Amino acid sequence: MEDREQQPLRVLHVAETIQGGLGSYLEEILPLQRERYGPDAVRFVLPQEQMAFHPPLLSPSVTGFQVKGRGRVYGSIQMAAKALEVTAAWKPSVVHLHSTFAGAVMRPLLAMLSPRPKVVYCAHGWAFDRHAADAVQTRAICFVERAWSHLCDAVVCISKHEARRASAIGIRDSRIALVANGIADVSHMCEAAPAAHVWPRHRARVLFVGRFDHQKGLDVLYEAMARLGDRAFAVAVGCPVLDVGGRIAAKPSNVYTTGWRSRMQLEELYASADVLVVPSRWEGFGMAAAEAIRAGLAVVASRVGGLQELVVDGVTGYLFDPGDAQQLAWLLARTDRATWRQMGRAGREHYLRHFQVHRVVEELDRTYRSTLGEQQWDGASPPSPIQMDGCVPHAARAAHSQARGENREDDRAATSPDRQTSCTAFSSESCSLTR
Numbered sequence: 001m002e003d004r005e006q007q008p009l010r011v012l013h014v015a016e017t018i019q020g021g022l023g024s025y026l027e028e029i030l031p032l033q034r035e036r037y038g039p040d041a042v043r044f045v046l047p048q049e050q051m052a053f054h055p056p057l058l059s060p061s062v063t064g065f066q067v068k069g070r071g072r073v074y075g076s077i078q079m080a081a082k083a084l085e086v087t088a089a090w091k092p093s094v095v096h097l098h099s100t101f102a103g104a105v106m107r108p109l110l111a112m113l114s115p116r117p118k119v120v121y122c123a124h125g126w127a128f129d130r131h132a133a134d135a136v137q138t139r140a141i142c143f144v145e146r147a148w149s150h151l152c153d154a155v156v157c158i159s160k161h162e163a164r165r166a167s168a169i170g171i172r173d174s175r176i177a178l179v180a181n182g183i184a185d186v187s188h189m190c191e192a193a194p195a196a197h198v199w200p201r202h203r204a205r206v207l208f209v210g211r212f213d214h215q216k217g218l219d220v221l222y223e224a225m226a227r228l229g230d231r232a233f234a235v236a237v238g239c240p241v242l243d244v245g246g247r248i249a250a251k252p253s254n255v256y257t258t259g260w261r262s263r264m265q266l267e268e269l270y271a272s273a274d275v276l277v278v279p280s281r282w283e284g285f286g287m288a289a290a291e292a293i294r295a296g297l298a299v300v301a302s303r304v305g306g307l308q309e310l311v312v313d314g315v316t317g318y319l320f321d322p323g324d325a326q327q328l329a330w331l332l333a334r335t336d337r338a339t340w341r342q343m344g345r346a347g348r349e350h351y352l353r354h355f356q357v358h359r360v361v362e363e364l365d366r367t368y369r370s371t372l373g374e375q376q377w378d379g380a381s382p383p384s385p386i387q388m389d390g391c392v393p394h395a396a397r398a399a400h401s402q403a404r405g406e407n408r409e410d411d412r413a414a415t416s417p418d419r420q421t422s423c424t425a426f427s428s429e430s431c432s433l434t435r
Contacts, residue, residue, distance in 0.1 A: 012092035016101040021287030032361040107151040118371040122156040125284030153371035159306030182360040204232035207273035209288040217279030223325035270295035293347035316347035
């Protein structure tokens with residue numbers, strides 16, 4: 001504490017877009033960083049049009065820039081102009097860049113300043129990890145990320161998966177800081193409000209929260225829901241952010257879509273649903289999954305990226321092969337409400353042990369101060385690494401295994417040929433999932 005008072009930090013956060021999980025991330029760390037550094041020591045450069053979705057970010061400490069539907073290149077130029085203006089006038093100790101576009105544009109510009117602030121960059125999901133990218137594009141992105149890593153003082157990775165991928169493409173381990181995402185606890189877990197949405201009776205209550213695009217896999221959910229028919233009903237919260245190029249299939253009749261909801265409305269849905277489905281094709285972390293386990297809601301997610309750290313397969317939910325709508329439908333149909341509730345309780349415990357936001361802010365502070373030479377800390381070996389083995393008490397695992405009549409080895413065989421055969425048999429014979 002004494003060092004912090006002697007060396008006060010001024011942190012400037014810069015982002016080219018804040019829709020989706022990144023906006024929630026900034027909302028989570030803002031109050032705690034202001035408490036730590038002072039109310040006027042944390043500032044932001046953010047897109048003006050998107051701040052309405054994140055009311056906590058609306059404050060005099062935010063400098064907005066206009067995009068006006070002119071695309072990401074225009075928005076990036078406006079972002080860079082505002083960020084350099086604030087940097088010159090305010091002289092932050094650290095500039096924290098969020099997401100690929102901000103990192104690609106700002107790191108070379110900030111490197112030309114003399115003197116320059118310390119620069120911390122977080123991709124919030126590596127662009128080269130995206131399945132939609134072709135081989136040439138992937139190699140180009142890897143080259144830029146590796147080269148541009150020398151233009152910043154730390155590369156923050158939001159999951160162990162992200163850190164491994166950064167190291168694999170040649171980013172120096174000494175520059176990588178693993179700061180797994182986390183979110184603030186909600187002490188007043190709200191009761192589900194019937195007016196929030198009327199769930200049909202006698203159906204599994206399935207929730208989806210995220211952008212309606214190729215990455216988030218809404219088309220996979222649609223296909224699974226079409227197979228389930230009257231057995232389940234889904235509420236999909238979100239809207240398209242980027243052009244999805246017609247890749248999202250027609251919406252089944254058992255899916256209700258809504259726009260983005262307020263945090264309180266989302267909590268009501270988390271409290272009343274049976275399960276959250278996260279069918280992403282790639283994911284650096286998975287903020288919606290973190291919000292769900294905080295609320296005690298089971299999660300069924302693709303076996304990709306940081307989702308594998310949020311979901312303990314067979315204990316807090318299930319993992320399925322990315323893009324496999326048949327396997328997703330099978331998992332949703334085979335699980336009863338009592339099991340979802342049991343998994344939700346285990347998920348809540350998993351959240352409390354590993355994904356609270358106070359740890360995130362503490363580790364970000366250590367990262368900032370290590371770049372300033374105030375602390376000696378190897379960013380590749382964070383003070384509180386997430387240990388996936390044993391993160392859920394043995395008693396919880398044992399109780400779950402006993403209830404299912406299975407053992408841990410069965411859980412680990414989630415993608416075995418036997419399971420895929422069972423999926424096929426289930427869809428074609430047992431329940432006639434195809435509508």
